[in-house]
Amino acid sequence: MLVAVLWALGSQAQRSIEFRATVDPAAQSAPASGRLVVYLIDQASAMRQRQPADGPFFSDPQPMFSVAVDRVPAGEVIVVGDAAEFFPVMPSELEPGRYRAQAVLDQNRSNSDWRREEGNLFSEPVLFDVTERDQKLVVHLSLGRRVDAYISRESEGVRQIAIESRELRAFDPERATMRAGVIEPIDMEEGRRYPVIYEVPGFGGDHNRAEWVAARMRHADPDSDLGRLARNAYWVVLDPEGPNGHHLFADSANNGPVGKALSQDLVPAIDAAFSTINEPSARLLRGHSSGGWSTIWLGMNYPDVFGGIWATSPDPVDFSAFQAIDIYTEANMYRREVEGEVVWTPSYKDEHGNVGMTIRQENRMEEVLGPSNTSGQQWDSWLAVFGPRTDKGTPADLYDPKTGVIDRGIARQYEKYDIVRRLLSDRATYGPILKDRLRLIVGEMDNYDLDVAVGKLKAELDQLSFAGSGPPAGYITIVPGKDHSNIFDTPEMDAIEWQMLRELERKGHIRKQETK
Numbered sequence: 481m482l483v484a485v486l487w488a489l490g491s492q493a494q495r496s497i498e499f500r501a502t503v504d505p506a507a508q509s510a511p512a513s514g515r516l517v518v519y520l521i522d523q524a525s526a527m528r529q530r531q532p533a534d535g536p537f538f539s540d541p542q543p544m545f546s547v548a549v550d551r552v553p554a555g556e557v558i559v560v561g562d563a564a565e566f567f568p569v570m571p572s573e574l575e576p577g578r579y580r581a582q583a584v585l586d587q588n589r590s591n592s593d594w595r596r597e598e599g600n601l602f603s604e605p606v607l608f609d610v611t612e613r614d615q616k617l618v619v620h621l622s623l624g625r626r627v628d629a630y631i632s633r634e635s636e637g638v639r640q641i642a643i644e645s646r647e648l649r650a651f652d653p654e655r656a657t658m659r660a661g662v663i664e665p666i667d668m669e670e671g672r673r674y675p676v677i678y679e680v681p682g683f684g685g686d687h688n689r690a691e692w693v694a695a696r697m698r699h700a701d702p703d704s705d706l707g708r709l710a711r712n713a714y715w716v717v718l719d720p721e722g723p724n725g726h727h728l729f730a731d732s733a734n735n736g737p738v739g740k741a742l743s744q745d746l747v748p749a750i751d752a753a754f755s756t757i758n759e760p761s762a763r764l765l766r767g768h769s770s771g772g773w774s775t776i777w778l779g780m781n782y783p784d785v786f787g788g789i790w791a792t793s794p795d796p797v798d799f800s801a802f803q804a805i806d807i808y809t810e811a812n813m814y815r816r817e818v819e820g821e822v823v824w825t826p827s828y829k830d831e832h833g834n835v836g837m838t839i840r841q842e843n844r845m846e847e848v849l850g851p852s853n854t855s856g857q858q859w860d861s862w863l864a865v866f867g868p869r870t871d872k873g874t875p876a877d878l879y880d881p882k883t884g885v886i887d888r889g890i891a892r893q894y895e896k897y898d899i900v901r902r903l904l905s906d907r908a909t910y911g912p913i914l915k916d917r918l919r920l921i922v923g924e925m926d927n928y929d930l931d932v933a934v935g936k937l938k939a940e941l942d943q944l945s946f947a948g949s950g951p952p953a954g955y956i957t958i959v960p961g962k963d964h965s966n967i968f969d970t971p972e973m974d975a976i977e978w979q980m981l982r983e984l985e986r987k988g989h990i991r992k993q994e995t996k
Contacts, residue, residue, distance in 0.1 A: 497571040497610065497617045499545065499560040501583045503552065504624035507601055511551040514587035514600075517849060518545045518560050518621065523578040523607075532582035532605055533594075536845040536857070538828040539836040545571060546848045549585060565848045568841065576612075580605045583621040590655075591630075592684055592725040592856040600627040632687060637664050638694045640687070641753060645745040651736030658746045659719040661690025662754060663697065666711045673755050675762035675989040676714040677980065678786065680778075682769035683726045683858055687719040705977035712981070712990045713764075714756060718742070724854075724875065725861030726770045728795070730777050730897060734864040734875050739778060743785045761787040761987040764980055768792045769964065770861075776899060776918065783913050788953075788983045790976050792921045793930055793964050795862070798900035799891075801933035803827060803839065807878065807891045814840035814884025829927050831963050840884060847881055866897045900937050911944045915952040919979060921972050923962030931958055953983070 499518045519532035520543040527537050535542055545564040552558055560583075562570040582605045588597035601623040608619045632640040642659045649656035665674050681689050697710035709715075720726045727735040729742055751758045763786045765775035772794030779789035800806040804825050805813055816823050824838040842859060849855035853863045853875040863875040867890055870876050878894070879886045895901050903910045918941075922934045938956040946952075957972050967973060984990040 495572045495613050495615050495617075497561070497574060497615070497619075499571065499581060499583070499619045499621060501558045501560065501585070501603065501621040501623055502556065503554040503558075503585070503601060504622050505554040507624050507626045508599075509554055511553050512585055512587060512601065512623075513550050513552070514548075514585050514589075515850065516547050516549050516558055516560065516583060516585045518564075518581055518583050520544060520574075521580045522575075523580065528580075532580050533584050533602060536842070536849075538842070539830060541568070541837050541841050541845065543567060543569070543574060543579075544845060544848045565851060567844045567848045574610050576610050578607065578609050580607050581619055581621060582606070583623060585623050589723050589850070589854065589856070591721050591723075592861070595627060596630045596686075596721075598627055598629045601625065602627070632659060632661070633691050635691050635694060637666065637698065638662070638690050639664065640690075641746075641750060643746055643749045645741035647737045647741040647745055655722060655736070658741055659687045660746060660750065661687040661717040662750065663690055663694045663710075663715040663717070664754070665714060666697065668755070673757045674712065674714050675764070675984050676716055676750070676756050677709075677764045677766055678775075679715065679717045680720055680729060680765070680767035680771035680774040681717060682767070682771045683861070685771070686721050687717050690715070690717040693717060705981060709977050709981055713984065714754060716750060718746075720770070720774065723856065724864035725856035725858070726774075727861070728770060728777060728865050729774045730865050732865045733869040734867075739781060742778070743782045747785060757989055759989075760784055762984070762989045764788045764790065764983065766790045766976070766980075767794075770795050772920075773797065773899075776914075776920070777897075779917055780899070780902065780910055780913055783917075787917065787987070788980070789918045789920075790980065791918065792973065793923065793926055793967060794920070794934070796930065796933045797898075798933040798936040799866075799894055799898040800900075801929070801936060804929045804932070805839070807886055807894060811886060812884045813879040813886055814838070814843070827928065829929075831925065831927075831966065833925070843881060843884075853877065853881075866894045868893055900933070900940055903937070903940055907944060911941070912946050912948075912952075914941055915944060915946065915954050916948075918954040918956070919976070920954075920956040921967065921970075921976075922958055923964060923967040924958050924960045925963045926967075927964040930964070934958060 503512045519535045521527050521532045526540050545560050545566050547560050547564045562572050583603040584594050585601040586594050588599050591597050594600050602625050603621040603623050634640050639662045644656045645658050700707040727738045729739045731737045731739045765786050767775040772791035775789050775791045779786050796802045826835040827839040827842045828837040829835050846855040846857045846860050853860045868876045878890050922931045
């Protein structure tokens with residue numbers, strides 16, 4: 481661990497704390513541009529075992545600061561002081577204690593994770609102490625490490641596919657590539673064609689998740705539901721990442737026609753390259769969290785491309801419960817008045833219901849990482865998908881980033897992505913799709929209050945009935961006592977693979993004797 485050099489710069493009454501970062505010429509000789517973020521961890525916090533640049537931390541938010549960098553030569557000092565964007569306080573207002581600092585210079589805004597962006601620079605963590613109120617402190621950070629090119633990983637049974645989308649090329653030629661990790665069926669039979677399960681990862685995940693999924697499949701008992709599925713279907717893990725973070729595969733003003741590109745460019749390319757069954761009923765959708773929302777959206781809007789939908793703990797499906805806020809009627813995203821007292825609206829609660837982070841705190845951290853909704857993190861990604869684009873080419877504010885006051889005109893524009901409102905606008909089209917194809921599971925104690933919106937969708941679907949040959953196959957289950965993560969440790973989740981097998985058998989894509 482490095483120890484910061486503390487400079488006593490006089491005996492003035494006011495505290496001064498600065499972080500001074502320099503680009504190591506060995507890491508980059510050319511002038512540097514981008515956003516410099518200084519992440520801190522209070523060594524008294526529960527996060528002390530983590531690296532500072534692993535932040536932001538939802539359960540225990542830590543301080544961070546940032547400044548814009550424009551063509552700064554290697555070796556020249558970049559100062560991060562009280563003029564920087566900050567969370568939760570300016571550097572000079574840090575509470576006394578021991579901290580670790582780590583700097584990241586984000587030079588390549590293309591992903592929600594700076595570690596996946598080639599050319600980004602970062603420092604080693606530095607330990608420093610904040611003591612007296614009149615302390616004059618300088619913490620030196622050397623940007624001596626560089627992020628290498630991000631590799632699409634292939635392993636046993638995993639192949640990567642990358643195509644240039646015609647749809648996306650027209651929107652932005654520099655962001656036209658679509659990627660997926662394709663897991664081939666185990667012990668493939670020559671001449672046989674297989675159904676496909678399309679997985680959309682949750683926030684922060686991408687196509688390299690295929691490596692983990694494939695390992696899990698290889699180690700599954702061949703007679704288990706997962707083992708049989710691994711031998712009877714392709715599993716494709718999509719890449720939902722872009723400059724604005726997770727794009728949800730919803731066509732939007734900020735991300736372009738990503739859903740259309742998937743259905744018209746990537747899916748046909750996969751059918752052409754692999755031994756797949758080219759039928760909608762042979763393409764199932766699976767996703768959790770942001771991936772869960774994506775699968776519902778894709779299933780609703782591309783029913784001639786995809787069949788059954790298995791979504792768990794999806795992002796808000798009803799914007800009258802956008803996490804804990806009704807964006808259509810409430811005045812403020814950050815706060816409420818309760819009996820004359822200000823109550824800050826939670827964004828994350830632990831399994832016991834204790835608030836770890838408020839919506840205001842999360843948005844303030846995102847503002848540090850990328851002002852004007854450019855952080856690529858969760859809230860900014862939603863603004864990019866659901867909202868319009870400004871004249872500056874950035875996602876528009878749904879709410880004032882400082883005060884939280886909601887812009888009612890922008891909120892109205894979100895309605896076209898509100899899944900419940902979309903259902904209510906055309907029950908005859910969307911009702912049968914969701915009643916028969918959607919299998920949705922969420923925990924009653926979801927950490928982000930996502931169960932509230934799911935409950936509203938369930939109430940609307942429960943009122944609908946349609947003539948047909950039998951009862952619909954879909955369902956919505958809200959599991960008591962479970963949250964966003966431990967929902968995976970439930971019989972309801974364990975049943976998904978069996979249900980997928982039965983669906984593929986029912987549609988004639990798997991021989992009956994191969995399922996139990």
